[in-house]
Amino acid sequence: MTLRAGLLLCVLLALGVTPLSAETDPERTARRAAQMLDQAALALKDADGARDRVSALTQTIKAYEEGLVALREGMRRAAIREQSIRLVFDAQQDEISRLLGVLQTMQRAPETMLLLHPSGPLGTARSGMIISEVTPALQADAERLRDQLEEVALLRALQESAEDTLANGLSGVQDARTALSKAISDRTDLPPRFAADSEKLRALLESTDTLEGFASGLTSLSEGRDLPPLEQFTANKGTLPLPVRGTILRRFDEADAAGIRRPGLLIATRPLALVTTPVPATIRYRGPLLDYGNVMILEPAGDTLLVLAGLSDVYGEVGEVLSAGAPVGLMGGTNPKVGVFLGNSAKGGGSDHTETLYIELRQGNAPVDPAEWFGVIKD
Template sequence: MRRAGALLLALALTGAAPAAAQTDPAEAARAADALREAGRSLDAADSASDRVAALTETIRAYEDGLAALREGMRRAAIREQAIATVLDARRDEITQLIGALSGLPQSPETLLLHPAGPLGTARAGMMLGEVTPALQAEADALRTRLEEIALMRALQESAAETLAEGLAGAQRARTELSQAMSERRALPRRFAADSDRLRALVEGSDTLDGFAAGLAATAGPTAPEDSQPADFAALKGQLSLPVESTVLRGFGQPDAAGVARPGLVLAARPLALVTTPVPATIRYRGPLLDYGNVIVLEPAEGYLLVLAGLAEVYGAEGEVLQGGRPVGLMGGADPKTAAFAGAASDRGGDLRTETLYMELRQGGSPVDPDPWFAKDKD
């Protein structure tokens, strides 16, 4: 029975957690390198000819690096917990293993003291020859798991400093981007906004649908000059989401309260950068109803892309933006380093607590945006 228990312990120790849960230290190193490179890009952005573009890329780099670091910390915490759980459940057997190892003779001469004489000595030698390798294998497995726990803890401790620097760098980049957006020279304008008419439209609209319909009915050319409906339609299935996110609710899918909206609800990280997926004219930017800050983009004649729920919006009505240019930031706040690390282990490595609502309208009516965007929405 004791030997069967020892074999069970050996199997448990060598199979403490699935291989998929293991953390490659090289992954953590790559995440740290990505954050350091983002820091160098932030320093270089001061001298860049297009500072807005440079800062946009820098913020994206920080977001990617922080997400990778979150995932590495999450996997390390899961692996450590899995090993610790198995070891704790086998505490009695490990105690027996340690006792058995400590009771083994330290030198062959000890066998000469066997009271049964030469025959007893021979039998004892045969038993030790059979048991010792198994005990040693179990001890080696235990040592490997304890060393792995130490590695996981070292990874998390070393990540803390890199994490603090990355969070601070990302915040600095966002601040500098907001400043660069306010200081930049005026962008090309497709039309001069009628502020009075816009204000009247906002105040007179009691739904997003009514506001968008009124905006679409505005006379005059407002889409980018080189943008045609046929060209925009050709991009179907190729667009990137305006923010690093996952789809929380699909087109027409009701929420917990049973309210269905004709758009996508995207789950994003706090303070994530929001960009325009395509070249577009800003038709409206500012607060609207209970949606928070809203920005309405016109990528082509007859199409409107509505992004609602931003904490900060950039630009002005009538400005023509290139694809990938920033239009705002999500709300929320990055947690402090300790909270960040704790959240990574408790709830997953990539906390997406902010929501962005997105509608695509064609001819004044909402259409399902999902087919327009590439399928890698993670």
């Protein structure tokens, strides 16, 4: 270990650049992500022979999404960690260079001269005692720096090896999405709750110019239908999972940049994210609606509608009864390229959350705050 390494370590320790804890270790996070993606690849193969292929593929896509999120987080931490160490090196470069100059001069001096002190034997003895006390600390510092330098090398290796892992993961999840779409189109075993009146639904679409008006008209078309009681749905209040993995952009009745308020949640998601129903529900409507893009309207209980707007693809047919966790569609966008994915990882934040899903929950023809039902913590 060089003297320069020892000096660099002292600077790192002085500025608080210490080894990462298990909770923030990018190496562990990345390795865990790789294992998750490997398991998802195996699940995709097993899904081909599964009896309920739709359910198997749904879980496979979720596994891929979890693994890709973990991999992105690992790469983000690795990039930040490496950058922080390099910034410390750069910031202390002048000071380190001066100290190295002094130490290199000492190294070039004859050993016999280093053992002598200008003040005589007493000074020489005292210097020897000081050196003997400093040497163990310097050795410990050198060992800690060795760990730091090994960590930098590991972080770089992780980032270089992530490309292949990521490419396989992105390809695998796209294959799973394609297989899911086909499996849903081939599915014929879902129980219908009622036969949709296509003429009335078409008339309602043509005569409605707001989501509220359409939802109210849709509710009136379901009068007398055999639906689960509201109490059964209410029992899940506060514990429902969000239909899609993402980040809340705007909450209930919160104004956007243009001052427009909507009685629902706006969720930022990654491209092609899978959207699922959080509770057993009947499909009341699926398809384009006004300026909301593709909309899926689910009826989990009598007098209750769950509106999901902004999807690119929607699954199922009107009247089908879905179980909790069943896929209802995909968000828009395209599968990111490996380089773009890794570039966004280094930047962090939500730069890859390019799609938005609007969630509205209506009871008795009036919107209610979905956050109370999905267990979303309010600010």
